Amino acid sequence: VGILRLCVYAAITAESHGVVTAETIQKAFRQTEEGFTTLVSELWGSRPNMATVGTCCLVGVIYQQTLFIASLGDSRVVLGKKVGNTGGMAAMQLSTEHNANIEATRHELKELHPNDPQIVVLKHGVWRVKGIIQVSRSIGDLYMKHAQYNREPINAKFRLPEPMNMPLLSANPTIISHPLHPSDSFLIFASDGLWEHLSNEKAVDIVHSHPCAMRDNR
16 A cells, blocks of 8 residues: 555656546556566566465545545445534445455456356355455456466465466556535545445444544544
């Protein structure tokens, strides 16, 4: 995340004269992926399992009263939004998740790989890309993107039984823009470890009900 923050800053300052756009953020993700790919290539002889390292990524940037959210993988950002003058708070999900357990993700994968009936496999009750990994987009995980890294000496559990003809995962984020409104109160950025246990509404209710704790821990 720290590296991506630097890439966002570099992309903004180098070419866009301080202007933040979806294209600027897209470029930052691309530069981060390219940088990690270079690292994996350099370490392949000594640390080949770096090719199996990857991460989800969730980025928020505010520019001129517009919030940009970029997401890869299955982390999620939820907005807590005041409901009129009622004192209530509504939960608004702002990110898109890329997890094979989500039907839309499976549909996307099948469209991208129409000749591969095993692109998503139900294994132990969980849908996974090629039966290996749940997320369909990430930074890293090069063993699922480049054939030269899906071979010995990486661990056998990561190796595919057939040749890889095209990347199975993507590092292309979903990006949305949200014009900020006075009723927008707070944002929750969290990984699937939280969302597996809490609904959007419950998480927003917890934060809304503990404003002092939220302020003291920012």
